Each structure stands twice: as C-alpha cells, then as structure tokens.
Amino acid sequence: MKNSTGNVVHAPQSWDSVFAEQIIEEHMALEGPMLPILHAIQAAFGFISEDAMRLIAARLNLSRAEVYGVVSFYHDYRQAPAGRHVLKLCRAEACQSMGGEENAEHLLRRLGLDWGQTTPDGRLTVEAVYCLGLCACAPSALLDHEVHGRLDAASLEQLAMEAL
Amino acid sequence: MRIFIPRDAAALAVGADKIATAVRAHAKTLGVDVQVIRNGSRGMLWLEPLVELDMPDGRIGFGPFTLADIPGLFADPAAHPKALGKVEEIPFFARQHRLTFARCGVIDPLDLEDYRAHGGYTGLARALSLGAADTVAEVKASGLRGRGGAGFPTGIKWETVRTAPGPQKYIVCNADEGDSGTFADRMIMEGDPFALIEGMTIAAVAVGASRGYIYLRSEYPHAISTMNAAIAKAERAGMLGAAVMGSAHAFELQVRVGAGAYVCGEETALLDSLEGKRGQVRAKPPIPALVGLFGKPTIVNNTISFATIPFIFEKGAKAYADYGMGRSRGTMPVQIAGNVKHGGLFEVAFGITLGELVQDVGGGSATGRPVRAVQAGGPLGAYFPPALFDTEYDYEAFTARDGLIGHGGLVVFDDAVDMARMARFAMEFCAHESCGKCTPCRIGAVRGAEVIDRIITGQDPVQNLSLVQELCETMKFGSLCALGGFTPYPVMSAIRHFPEDFAPAVMPVAAQ
Numbered sequence: 285m286k287n288s289t290g291n292v293v294h295a296p297q298s299w300d301s302v303f304a305e306q307i308i309e310e311h312m313a314l315e316g317p318m319l320p321i322l323h324a325i326q327a328a329f330g331f332i333s334e335d336a337m338r339l340i341a342a343r344l345n346l347s348r349a350e351v352y353g354v355v356s357f358y359h360d361y362r363q364a365p366a367g368r369h370v371l372k373l374c375r376a377e378a379c380q381s382m383g384g385e386e387n388a389e390h391l392l393r394r395l396g397l398d399w400g401q402t403t404p405d406g407r408l409t410v411e412a413v414y415c416l417g418l419c420a421c422a423p424s425a426l427l428d429h430e431v432h433g434r435l436d437a438a439s440l441e442q443l444a445m446e447a448l
Numbered sequence: 449m450r451i452f453i454p455r456d457a458a459a460l461a462v463g464a465d466k467i468a469t470a471v472r473a474h475a476k477t478l479g480v481d482v483q484v485i486r487n488g489s490r491g492m493l494w495l496e497p498l499v500e501l502d503m504p505d506g507r508i509g510f511g512p513f514t515l516a517d518i519p520g521l522f523a524d525p526a527a528h529p530k531a532l533g534k535v536e537e538i539p540f541f542a543r544q545h546r547l548t549f550a551r552c553g554v555i556d557p558l559d560l561e562d563y564r565a566h567g568g569y570t571g572l573a574r575a576l577s578l579g580a581a582d583t584v585a586e587v588k589a590s591g592l593r594g595r596g597g598a599g600f601p602t603g604i605k606w607e608t609v610r611t612a613p614g615p616q617k618y619i620v621c622n623a624d625e626g627d628s629g630t631f632a633d634r635m636i637m638e639g640d641p642f643a644l645i646e647g648m649t650i651a652a653v654a655v656g657a658s659r660g661y662i663y664l665r666s667e668y669p670h671a672i673s674t675m676n677a678a679i680a681k682a683e684r685a686g687m688l689g690a691a692v693m694g695s696a697h698a699f700e701l702q703v704r705v706g707a708g709a710y711v712c713g714e715e716t717a718l719l720d721s722l723e724g725k726r727g728q729v730r731a732k733p734p735i736p737a738l739v740g741l742f743g744k745p746t747i748v749n750n751t752i753s754f755a756t757i758p759f760i761f762e763k764g765a766k767a768y769a770d771y772g773m774g775r776s777r778g779t780m781p782v783q784i785a786g787n788v789k790h791g792g793l794f795e796v797a798f799g800i801t802l803g804e805l806v807q808d809v810g811g812g813s814a815t816g817r818p819v820r821a822v823q824a825g826g827p828l829g830a831y832f833p834p835a836l837f838d839t840e841y842d843y844e845a846f847t848a849r850d851g852l853i854g855h856g857g858l859v860v861f862d863d864a865v866d867m868a869r870m871a872r873f874a875m876e877f878c879a880h881e882s883c884g885k886c887t888p889c890r891i892g893a894v895r896g897a898e899v900i901d902r903i904i905t906g907q908d909p910v911q912n913l914s915l916v917q918e919l920c921e922t923m924k925f926g927s928l929c930a931l932g933g934f935t936p937y938p939v940m941s942a943i944r945h946f947p948e949d950f951a952p953a954v955m956p957v958a959a960q
Contacts (some may be wrong), residue, residue: 314702315659315742316704316722316723316724316742317724318724318725319704319705319706319707319721319722319724320704320705322707323666323705323707344724353726354724354725354726357709357726357727357883358706358707358708358709358727359707359708359709360666360706360707360708361707376628376629376827376877377628377629377786377823377827377859377870377873378628378629378785378786378859379628380870380873381786381787381859381860381861381862381865382786382787382814413667413708414626414628414710414827414877414880414881415626415627415628415630415667416457416667416668417457417458417625417630417631417633417634417667417668418457418458418461418631419628419629419630419631419783419785419786419791419857419859420458420493420494420631420783420784420785420786420788420791420792420793421458421461421462421493421494421496421791422785422786424461426667429669431457431460431461431670432461433458433461433462434461434462
C-alpha cells in the first residue's frame with residue numbers, strides 16, 4: 285500500500301487525511317465497505333482515530349455514532365496505538381487443557397503486565413485471543429503475523445524476549 | 449525428487465518454513481535435484497512438521513521433523529530415525545474415510561492442474577449439465593446436513609433459495625470458525641481451497657446467484673492469503689467470473705475478513721457484519737434463505753458443507769449417503785484436540801463412538817494421565833465424562849445425551865482439570881463475546897460467572913448452585929442465538945457430571 289506521498293507503507297504511519305481519503309475511496313465500489321475500510325485504515329495508521337471515524341462517517345453518509353458503534357463492537361479494532369509488536373496468546377479451552385493459562389500468567393508476571401497492556405518502552409503488547417485454530421498443537425500464540433505452537437513457559441518467554 | 453513440506457498454519461507453528469528453507473539448502477549442497485512442494489496438512493498434527501518424500505512405491509513420511517533430522521534424509525530414507533513408513537498406511541490415516549479431505553495434504557493447494565488431476569471440477573461440470581433443479585435434488589439425496597453445527601439439511605436450504613423470487617441472490621460461506629478445538633475450515637482452505645470455490649460455484653449455479661462471499665476470520669491469516677490466491681487463479685482460468693467454465697452462469701467470489709467477534713459465526717450476525725454493521729443477531733423469521741444479505745435470498749453454509757459438495761457431484765449422492773448412520777449421512781471431519789496424544793483431523797463416517805475417537809484414535813491424553821472430560825462441539829458444547837464414551841457420533845445421539853457435535857471439535861482434558869473453573873470460563877467467554885442484543889446473554893453471562901465464583905469460594909453453595917441452574921434455563925430459552933442459548937450446555941454438563949468440583953474447597957462453617 286502506498287501513502288499520499290507515494291511511499292510504500294510497512295509500519296503504521298502518522299495521520300494523513302489525504303491518504304485516509306484515498307483508502308476509503310479505493311473501497312467504495314465494494315458492497316458493505318465498512319469493515320474492509322476499517323481494516324485498511326488500521327493497517328495504515330495502527331488504530332482507528334477520531335479523525336478517521338469522522339472521515340468514514342462523512343463518506344459513507346453515516347453518523348459518527350454509527351461508525352463508533354462498529355469500531356467498538358469488534359475486538360480487532362484499536363482506538364489507540366498498540367506496541368511495536370503484538371503477541372496474542374490463545375486463552376480458549378484447547379490451549380487451557382495444555383497449560384496455556386499458567387504459561388501466560390508466568391509471562392505477564394515477568395513483564396509486569398496485565399492482559400491488553402503494553403510494555404513501558406512501547407515494544408510489546410500482550411493480548412488474549414480466543415482460538416487460532418492450532419488446537420492440536422496447543423498452547424498457541426501469534427506474534428505479529430507469525431504462528432507458534434506447542435509452547436511451554438520457557439519457549440513462550442523466549443518468544444516474547446525476541447520481540448523486546 | 450519431490451519432497452512435501454506442509455504450508456498449513458499448524459505445521460508453520462512448529463517450524464515448517466525453517467525446515468523447507470534448510471532442506472532446499474541441504475539438497476543444493478549435496479547436488480540432489482529436489483522439488484519442494486508446500487502441501488496442506490494430512491491432519492496428523494502430532495507428527496507436524498510431517499515431511500514426505502515421493503518414492504516409487506508411495507509417499508514416505510518423516511515426523512515430527514526438526515532441523516537436526518535433515519542430514520541423512522536423502523541418503524537412506526528408510527533407515528532415517530524419524531521414518532514413519534508410507535503415510536497412507538499410518539493407522540490414524542488408514543482408518544479414515546477421507547471424502548471431503550481426499551486431496552488435503554496430497555496436492556499442491558494452489559496448483560489448479562493438480563486439483564483437476566485429482567477429480568477437481570468434475571463436479572461442477574456435472575452440475576452444469578444437470579441444471580438447477582436436479583443439482584438441488586442431488587444435494588438433498590446426499591443427506592448432507594450443515595456442518596457448522598446446526599445440522600440443517602443443506603438441500604432444503606438450497607431449494608428455498610432456488611425457488612425464492614428475485615434477480616439478485618447471494619452465496620455466503622461461513623468461515624468464521626471460532627470454536628476452540630476446531631480447525632477443519634482452516635485446514636481445507638489452506639490445503640484444498642479450490643474445493644471450497646467449486647462447492648460455492650455449484651451452489652451459485654443451483655440457485656442462480658451471481659455473487660458470493662467467504663466470511664473468513666482475521667485469526668486465520670494464512671487461510672486468507674491462500675483463499676485470495678486461489679480465487680485469483682480460478683478467475684484467470686475462467687472457473688469464476690462472467691462465464692463460469694464457459695457456461696452462461698456468472699459468479700464473482702470475494703473473501704471478507706472478520707474482525708475478531710465470535711458471535712459473527714452465527715449466520716445472521718455474520719450477514720450484518722458483511723453489510724458493515726455491528727455483528728448483532730437478527731430475529732428469525734425471516735430466514736436468511738429468503739431475506740439474507742442486503743435483504744436478498746442467500747445461502748449461508750459452513751465451509752465444510754460447501755467443500756463436501758464437489759465430492760457429492762463427482763461420485764454421486766449415493767456414494768456419500770452410503771456412509772453414516774440414521775439421519776446423519778456421510779462423514780464428519782472430527783477434530784481431536786487439546787490434551788491428547790494423537791491430535792488432528794480424523795474424517796470418519798458417523799456412528800463411531802466418542803470413546804473410540806478419544807482413546808483409540810487419539811491415544812488418550814498427551815500427559816499420559818487419565819482422561820477426565822471431553823468438550824464436544826466448541827465453547828457452547830457439553831462436557832462428556834468417560835462414563836458417556838459409548839455415545840455414538842451422530843447429531844441425534846449427542847442431543848439425546850444433552851450435548852451437540854457442533855462443528856466437530858473435541859477438546860480432551862486430563863484429570864488435572866477443574867470443572868468449576870471450566871464452567872466459569874464458559875460464562876466468562878459468553879460475556880466477552882455477547883453481541884448484547886438479548887438480556888439473558890448480555891447480563892446473564894456476567895451474573896453467571898459471579899455466581900460460580902461464589903460457589904468456588906464456598907458462599908451458600910447449595911443456593912448458588914440452584915441459582916446457576918435457574919439462570920441457565922433463562923439463558924437457554926430467552927436468547928435469540930446459540931451463544932446465550934447454548935452456554936448452559938458446558939455449564940450444566942460440568943455441574944451434572946462433575947458435581948465434586950462444585951463442592952466448596954473450605955466448608956462454610958469452618959470458614960466462619
């Protein structure tokens with residue numbers, strides 16, 4: 285994806301209303317464009333800001349409350365930036381059956397975090413996820429876009445340390 | 449020499465990419481000419497990464513494969529310490545009836561020619577020659593029921609959409625596989641994506657729909673990219689687009705990515721989400737078959753239901769219906785997961801018992817401790833104790849035991865499990881994922897977790913247990929969809945079958 289100045293975007297960039305309008309415009313031919321727009325906005329800017337919601341509302345001819353209602357409904361959409369890396373730990377039943385909760389508690393204690401929090405240096409956010417479909421190689425985790433299975437307390441901690 | 453290293457997310461999660469890179473490098477050093485094929489998974493997930501060598505008399509497996517196992521792989525394969533023999537002779541694999549998953553793990557998922565060489569698109573050709581009415585009749589004759597969990601006859605749904613008036617109809621695939629312990633949708637999309645595309649195309653031809661959507665959960669990034677790549681290939685080959693397979697039928701297919709809401713696996717919440725709204729459940733009637741996506745007649749089927757359609761048209765409805773028992777015809781890809789020795793996907797005709805699946809096929813717990821409970825059918829499914837392991841795998845047999853087969857997941861727990869904690873988790877999960885429309889679900893789940901907490905800490909356990917049971921009745925009968933309506937299954941089954949876990953740790957009198 286390219287921003288309004290023509291640069292290819294990898295890491296989230298700061299707010300750019302021209303680029304945001306361009307993203308919205310690219311999705312306007314879709315039926316039900318709201319979720320694809322929100323995904324693309326979040327991919328570009330890291331979260332869905334007030335500014336973004338205002339633009340989307342205007343372009344889709346909706347109230348800001350309606351857009352906020354959608355953004356706040358879905359667990360994926362952030363209203364504030366996350367850490368540079370996001371570690372999602374599965375907390376569903378299959379991972380629980382293999383000690384996933386104990387591993388997670390151990391890691392959170394080591395990092396001094398609670399679920400959903402980010403390390404003070406902004407490098408790592410740890411979040412819960414309910415099922416990655418890796419239930420026969422539990423416990424599992426997703427570090428950014430990379431899947432990991434058969435984790436124990438030590439390998440999970442090592443994974444988190446790689447991101448720190 | 450052809451060498452197969454899976455690209456399935458479960459294989460990637462245990463290092464398949466690193467192995468593929470290292471195997472290529474090793475072959476180059478030795479001067480061995482290899483073609484590395486990134487196949488789907490065979491479903492024997494305890495053996496992943498499962499590397500296969502194509503030998504003159506069949507494919508030989510090695511697993512679970514590590515980087516340290518690479519030396520010696522090409523020199524004397526049979527003597528390799530991780531050699532498993534012929535993959536298709538491994539008992540877990542040989543015992544199955546692989547109909548829906550026949551190609552998964554065998555072919556290169558993104559090679560359309562490989563797909564055709566294994567029977568792909570013969571089903572669509574047959575459906576095009578049969579015409580709409582006979583295509584729907586064929587689905588009815590197969591006895592296929594919705595594999596998402598509800599078990600509604602697929603052919604009847606298709607007939608309703610076929611005969612519904614209206615120029616615009618939709619085909620929607622529910623690939624929002626959120627149940628813990630299930631991964632069949634993910635595996636088929638990553639291992640045989642053209643099967644899903646072909647199944648949806650047959651549905652489109654049968655009911656006269658020109659547009660389709662695959663609502664795919666965001667937690668499955670690999671399935672998303674594989675499906676998008678497969679759709680692009682099918683379009684280029686004329687299998688999707690303005691003239692499907694050269695016929696007069698147009699069918700355009702798109703992937704839509706979910707946003708982390710479990711409730712969107714419920715078909716009406718899914719439709720609202722596709723329309724760009726909050727994923728809230730709609731009251732039925734009207735049914736989606738008549739008033740579905742954007743108010744138009746819509747088939748909403750599960751991924752596995754659609755992916756089974758090509759087999760039914762390639763081999764005939766009878767070939768499918770010959771498998772199974774009672775009103776449960778055909779096969780179910782059972783997903784055996786959690787604390788189990790041999791976890792994976794086991795496609796089998798209905799009628800096998802729960803105990804056979806857990807103990808014989810799954811080999812008991814991974815930890816080697818006794819199996820204490822099995823949750824069947826995801827977070828809304830009941831916990832079964834070993835005393836009920838004679839239950840036959842069949843929609844009606846599970847219902848008779850106050851359970852459900854759901855989407856085919858089984859999560860195994862050993863004797864370390866605390867069932868009061870699992871019952872509490874069921875309420876907590878419902879509270880976390882409730883769409884908020886129905887009060888018994890939205891508020892009941894929060895109160896349910898609080899009341900179970902009181903039982904765990906020994907506050908008025910007798911009264912609080914009866915309060916939870918009363919609350920479960922209210923949730924069951926006062927919720928529009930299965931989230932609020934079925935959360936009572938895990939809670940009540942835990943209380944009924946494992947009452948000892950709900951006895952207070954400290955007697956109330958002693959605490960005072």
